[in-house]
Amino acid sequence: MRVSFTELATPGVRNLQPYVPGKPVAELEREYGVRDVIKLASNENPLGPSPRAVRAVQQSLSQLARYPDGAGFELRAALARKHGVTLDQVTLGNGSNDLLELITRAFVTPQHEVVFSAHAFAVYPIVTQAVGATARVAAVRNWGHDLNAMQALTSEYTRVVFVANPNNPTGTWLSARVLEDFLQTVPSSVLVVVDEAYFEYARDIAPDYPDASLWLTRFPNLIVTRTFSKVYGLAGLRVGYALSQSDVADMLNRVRQPFNVNSLAQTAALAALEDSEHLARSLACNRDGMLQLTSAFTSMSLAYIPSAGNFVCVDVARDAAAIYEALLYEGVIVRPVANYGMPQHLRVTVGLPEENERFIKALKKILAKS
Numbered sequence: 001m002r003v004s005f006t007e008l009a010t011p012g013v014r015n016l017q018p019y020v021p022g023k024p025v026a027e028l029e030r031e032y033g034v035r036d037v038i039k040l041a042s043n044e045n046p047l048g049p050s051p052r053a054v055r056a057v058q059q060s061l062s063q064l065a066r067y068p069d070g071a072g073f074e075l076r077a078a079l080a081r082k083h084g085v086t087l088d089q090v091t092l093g094n095g096s097n098d099l100l101e102l103i104t105r106a107f108v109t110p111q112h113e114v115v116f117s118a119h120a121f122a123v124y125p126i127v128t129q130a131v132g133a134t135a136r137v138a139a140v141r142n143w144g145h146d147l148n149a150m151q152a153l154t155s156e157y158t159r160v161v162f163v164a165n166p167n168n169p170t171g172t173w174l175s176a177r178v179l180e181d182f183l184q185t186v187p188s189s190v191l192v193v194v195d196e197a198y199f200e201y202a203r204d205i206a207p208d209y210p211d212a213s214l215w216l217t218r219f220p221n222l223i224v225t226r227t228f229s230k231v232y233g234l235a236g237l238r239v240g241y242a243l244s245q246s247d248v249a250d251m252l253n254r255v256r257q258p259f260n261v262n263s264l265a266q267t268a269a270l271a272a273l274e275d276s277e278h279l280a281r282s283l284a285c286n287r288d289g290m291l292q293l294t295s296a297f298t299s300m301s302l303a304y305i306p307s308a309g310n311f312v313c314v315d316v317a318r319d320a321a322a323i324y325e326a327l328l329y330e331g332v333i334v335r336p337v338a339n340y341g342m343p344q345h346l347r348v349t350v351g352l353p354e355e356n357e358r359f360i361k362a363l364k365k366i367l368a369k370s
Helices: 025-032 051-063 073-083 096-107 123-130 147-153 176-185 199-205 246-255 263-273 276-299 320-329 353-369
Strands: 090-093 113-117 134-138 158-164 191-195 222-227 240-243 311-315 335-337 342-349
Touching: 025 320, 051 263, 073 090, 073 240, 073 263, 090 096, 090 246, 096 123, 096 158, 096 191, 096 222, 096 240, 096 246, 113 123, 113 147, 123 134, 134 147, 147 158, 147 176, 199 276, 276 311, 276 353, 320 335, 320 342, 320 353
Parallel strands: 113 134, 113 158, 158 191, 191 222
Antiparallel strands: 090 240, 222 240, 311 342, 335 342
16 A cells, blocks of 8 residues: 555645745746746845855865865854854854744744734744644734734744744834834743844835844844845855844754855855945945836836835736736746735835836836736
């Protein structure tokens, strides 16, 4: 008799719907026969990585036969200096997604609950279900986190609260005052994970946006996650980090896989941290591109959600899946977000000026026909 390995899997994994990333350029070219494709789907930095990071990686290629530093000492030390924390408060991850999973595996059991917002990052429900815990999903306010609703869902069974600031895919953000007030209400036994994947963009766009890492001494139950995949342009190397109390970091390191951040990623991240000029160029490109996109949406009478990230959600006032599909035939990849409960929205990454313009022209062409 054939064994059903699906039935042998744990219930959380058996019923899990895996994360679906943005469509790769090569896949579109292969399946649709389209050439000269632009991708505005995955919130990548259109300028690419820092030239310093590229040179550092090139100079390290001869060492590929060696295992990376499993402790990531140099990168963790640089991050500790940057944030004014101790070395043992920094945990490295294979992207910040890895850290979200480590936190859940280390602290959450099937007897616990995890609180997060509707329209929040898709990884939160995935990691919650994978460990068999119960997801408590709060209603939103103006497409963003309603912290009062999230507080109301917090119970004696709650172990983790995920707060994306700014949120992906909506781009909404919480001000310093609002987030700080919320942290003061959360029981000390509940870990609050403030996911700041788009931190640098948000600090550049929103004057009231907080740096949650500055509150670590005040809130021992706070964990802050960041990534090098966005403004630093290292999405292909997968490196992120968490800042927390040292005893929290100790638990994360107990479940962290050995060598989870490869040597090239560590080298590139170190170099990227030192390239302030590339960071400034990336932020300026995002500011200009965001204005280019939102001005076009306004001229087209399309509503959009103000964003503190490097992307913006636009309401196309009809089935967005059909518009997304039509854009693919124009060689433009964006992100439909029906899986986030937003069937009429498209999430568009801010690209280079010519990429933004190509998307705008293609969208106008498609909407005129529909």
